[in-house]
Amino acid sequence: MQHNINSTFDDTKKDYTMALFSRNRAGILNRITAVFSRIKLNIDSLNVSETETHGVYRYSVRVNTTEKLVRRITKQIEKQVDVLKAVYATDDLIVQQEVALYKIPSEVMIDDIQTEDIIRKHNAKILRIHREYTVIEKTGHKHETQALFDELQPYGILEFVRSGPISIGKINY
Amino acid sequence: MFKAESNSIKSIINKNWQQIHDEQPADEAVKMLGSEALVRSLMAENVEIMFGYPGGAIMPTYDVLHQFQKEIKHVLVRHEQGAILAAQGYARASGRVGVCIATSGPGATNLITGIADAQIDSTPLVCITGQVHKDLLGTDAFQETDIIDISMPITKWNYKITEAREIPQVMARAFFIAKSGRPGPVLIDITKNAQMDFLEFSYKKCLHFNSYLPEPTPKEQSIKDAADLINAAQKPLVVFGQGVILGEAENEFKAFLEKSGIPAAATIMGLSAINNDHQNHVGMVGMHGNYAPNLLTNQCDLLIAIGMRFDDRVTGTLNTYAQQAKIIHLEIDNSEINKNVRVNVPVLGNVKYTLPQITDRIIEKTYPKWREEFSQLHKQEYDAVIKEDLTPSKQALTMSEVIDMINDLTQNDAIIVTDVGQHQMAACRYAKYSQTRSLITSGGLGTMGFCIPAAMGAKLAKPERTVIGIVGDGGVQMNIQELGTIMQTQIDVKIIILNNEFLGMVRQWQELYFDKRYASTEITSPNYQVLASAYNIASAKVSQREKLKHALQTMLETDGAYLLEVMVGQEDNVFPMISPGDSVSDMRLK
Numbered sequence: 001m002q003h004n005i006n007s008t009f010d011d012t013k014k015d016y017t018m019a020l021f022s023r024n025r026a027g028i029l030n031r032i033t034a035v036f037s038r039i040k041l042n043i044d045s046l047n048v049s050e051t052e053t054h055g056v057y058r059y060s061v062r063v064n065t066t067e068k069l070v071r072r073i074t075k076q077i078e079k080q081v082d083v084l085k086a087v088y089a090t091d092d093l094i095v096q097q098e099v100a101l102y103k104i105p106s107e108v109m110i111d112d113i114q115t116e117d118i119i120r121k122h123n124a125k126i127l128r129i130h131r132e133y134t135v136i137e138k139t140g141h142k143h144e145t146q147a148l149f150d151e152l153q154p155y156g157i158l159e160f161v162r163s164g165p166i167s168i169g170k171i172n173y
Numbered sequence: 174m175f176k177a178e179s180n181s182i183k184s185i186i187n188k189n190w191q192q193i194h195d196e197q198p199a200d201e202a203v204k205m206l207g208s209e210a211l212v213r214s215l216m217a218e219n220v221e222i223m224f225g226y227p228g229g230a231i232m233p234t235y236d237v238l239h240q241f242q243k244e245i246k247h248v249l250v251r252h253e254q255g256a257i258l259a260a261q262g263y264a265r266a267s268g269r270v271g272v273c274i275a276t277s278g279p280g281a282t283n284l285i286t287g288i289a290d291a292q293i294d295s296t297p298l299v300c301i302t303g304q305v306h307k308d309l310l311g312t313d314a315f316q317e318t319d320i321i322d323i324s325m326p327i328t329k330w331n332y333k334i335t336e337a338r339e340i341p342q343v344m345a346r347a348f349f350i351a352k353s354g355r356p357g358p359v360l361i362d363i364t365k366n367a368q369m370d371f372l373e374f375s376y377k378k379c380l381h382f383n384s385y386l387p388e389p390t391p392k393e394q395s396i397k398d399a400a401d402l403i404n405a406a407q408k409p410l411v412v413f414g415q416g417v418i419l420g421e422a423e424n425e426f427k428a429f430l431e432k433s434g435i436p437a438a439a440t441i442m443g444l445s446a447i448n449n450d451h452q453n454h455v456g457m458v459g460m461h462g463n464y465a466p467n468l469l470t471n472q473c474d475l476l477i478a479i480g481m482r483f484d485d486r487v488t489g490t491l492n493t494y495a496q497q498a499k500i501i502h503l504e505i506d507n508s509e510i511n512k513n514v515r516v517n518v519p520v521l522g523n524v525k526y527t528l529p530q531i532t533d534r535i536i537e538k539t540y541p542k543w544r545e546e547f548s549q550l551h552k553q554e555y556d557a558v559i560k561e562d563l564t565p566s567k568q569a570l571t572m573s574e575v576i577d578m579i580n581d582l583t584q585n586d587a588i589i590v591t592d593v594g595q596h597q598m599a600a601c602r603y604a605k606y607s608q609t610r611s612l613i614t615s616g617g618l619g620t621m622g623f624c625i626p627a628a629m630g631a632k633l634a635k636p637e638r639t640v641i642g643i644v645g646d647g648g649v650q651m652n653i654q655e656l657g658t659i660m661q662t663q664i665d666v667k668i669i670i671l672n673n674e675f676l677g678m679v680r681q682w683q684e685l686y687f688d689k690r691y692a693s694t695e696i697t698s699p700n701y702q703v704l705a706s707a708y709n710i711a712s713a714k715v716s717q718r719e720k721l722k723h724a725l726q727t728m729l730e731t732d733g734a735y736l737l738e739v740m741v742g743q744e745d746n747v748f749p750m751i752s753p754g755d756s757v758s759d760m761r762l763k
């Protein structure tokens with residue numbers, strides 16, 4: 001048997017979502033990100049929130065890398081004393097969602113009937129209307145929030161922010 | 174679904190998390206200063222000695238250490254790197270947690286090399302650093318350095334104490350985490366206000382820390398699978414690492430070897446876990462290890478890796494490593510499983526508990542024909558290398574014959590502490606042991622300057638044993654200031670400088686791989702005898718074979734520290750060798 005771990009996996013990169021569970025402690029985020037920066041791996045998105053268990057925090061991390069590396073770093077993160085559990089999954093195994101906020105000039109809402117259609121079509125929500133600007137919210141997959149972005153762009157987007165996906169496994173854990 | 178390996182994520186989280194309520198009651202609380210609480214925490218952990226250097230941000234703690242001199246001996250070093258390497262020597266020789274202490278800023282950053290060394294060699298340490306007052310954090314205050322972030326990737330755990338009341342619990346956790354599971358360095362940074370404020374002190378030892386699972390339990394099935402593979406093997410080979418020593422599993426390991434009859438080779442970090450003359454011992458694997466176990470790694474049908482981590486210096490190129498064999502990996506750290514080498518049967522857990530379960534299930538065997546292959550290859554190595562190393566035909570002394578004579582004169586009973594380079598390889602190849610924890614070397618990091626401070630720590634841990642440092646003319650000049658510590662603390666270490674007037678190991682690579690372009694590897698030395706006498710340390714220099722034995726005898730018979738300089742062949746090489754990128758089976762004899 002070929003024992004070289006490098007030959008066990010191919011070099012294709014995929015999107016992986018990691019779910020990391022840790023105690024809440026100053027510095028733990030640095031400990032986790034150091035495992036990525038050590039091998040010069042970019043984190044595509046990162047979200048932190050408290051779980052259903054008080055005191056336990058959940059990190060959703062998106063990376064694009066090989067299976068060999070995602071396995072290795074998952075274990076290296078789980079090894080950290082303050083980390084309870086670290087797991088990873090490919091997109092087909094999880095339910096994901098993200099939130100995007102768009103700030104556009106209010107005048108285009110008033111002057112341009114098109115923007116109303118766009119918002120309806122995308123099932124987006126208006127969160128705030130101000131004399132100068134309007135804030136729109138859209139939840140969905142990245143390609144959905146991106147589609148709205150692309151349509152709004154010609155009207156002038158003042159500010160845009162995306163939460164990055166959060167995810168939950170398809171099977172009960 | 175996220176891939177959780179066996180148990181579901183939720184049950185693991187709940188199980189770990191609930192342990193928080195599971196602590197024992199503490200002693201009655203007494204009001205005291207944070208600095209005293211820190212020192213009393215050390216006493217509660219039975220710390221008897223620590224190595225350090227004072228400075229502004231840690232002065233309140235030094236003030237208390239002064240009051241408790243009888244309870245805890247503080248060794249004043251000459252550089253904080255000396256403190257941490259001495260703490261490592263202490264930990265490696267004794268099996269206990271080594272403790273060092275430094276001030277903030279430069280004091281703390283001077284510890285870094287030692288922390289990295291302890292992390293990669295799994296040495297249990299608690300490092301204490303002073304820090305500026307909590308209100309000054311983040312202001313670029315005098316001697317403020319963010320040592321927590323700097324040390325984060327090279328510590329097993331670290332923590333910044335900013336309130337006096339945190340001290341007992343955090344210190345208890347520090348000692349527990351440093352020593353349990355796969356050991357490692359823990360750094361505790363403590364702000365000046367936390368040392369100077371009062372708290373209600375009570376101490377209870379930490380027995381578990383929720384979120385941290387030091388020792389995984391092996392799967393029953395993997396024990397069975399391992400035993401089945403062993404029972405079916407025709408040509409099995411054991412490669413053992415420091416896991417045997419760290420798990421205090423020397424006896425369990427011996428019992429396994431003696432029942433199974435399997436030949437066993439050490440990694441550098443595994444050396445001295447069993448004595449050299451043990452019938453199953455077939456030498457050392459790795460770049461400068463022995464010919465037989467390296468070549469036969471690629472002949473065996475079963476490789477049993479015990480408490481080792483398939484370092485690249487052990488495996489050579491992975492593409493051809495033990496392809497014909499099945500591999501069993503006994504390992505405490507799950508992140509080491511399938512890291513470099515894909516294994517057939519992983520056995521997670523402390524080898525102290527997993528080995529006996531396997532021993533129970535295997536049949537008693539011997540492998541006379543297989544052992545014959547080792548003997549034959551060993552004879553080749555003897556004829557091509559060992560003979561000339563130990564009984565040279567050349568005039569110049571060899572490093573190896575010096576080590577060999579030490580074996581003779583100490584009846585294999587010394588603790589050998591090495592530096593890094595050719596002399597290290599000579600020591601690892603030829604030094605003999607009669608007890609565990611007798612070879613202390615910087616394996617994973619290869620830290621030059623390791624020898625003198627680590628030898629000091631080893632001697633202070635084991636005053637009844639002879640401690641001999643083997644160091645190169647390069648490495649000795651890296652922590653030579655510690656001769657001052659040896660002088661002041663009167664540490665009875667014997668230091669042998671194997672002087673080849675080169676940074677020999679680098680020169681060897683230049684000779685072999687860079688067409689003999691000796692870029693910056695010729696190094697001059699001070700007059701070591703004059704230097705030793707400046708420190709009031711006895712010394713001698715020897716360059717002739719006839720005088721070597723007498724010089725070594727004098728060194729061993731002299732009370733107190735001794736520095737012996739031995740002039741050795743300038744351009745000798747360490748062989749056999751696996752060239753970088755080559756296969757273990759391509760090991761060259763010259």
Ligand SMILES: Cc1ncc(C[n+]2csc(CCOP(=O)(O)OP(=O)(O)O)c2C)c(N)n1
Pocket residue numbers: 592593594595596597619620621622644645646647648649671673675676677678679
């Ligand atoms: C701190 C540090 N710097 C550089 C090196 C690279 N290095 C490895 S061995 C070596 C030469 C050591 O020379 P010496 O101490 O004379 O020992 P010798 O090989 O000659 O026995 C060097 C420079 C190292 N291991 N550690």
Ligand SMILES: [Mg+2]
Pocket residue numbers: 594645646647671672673674675676677
């Ligand atoms: Mg040298």
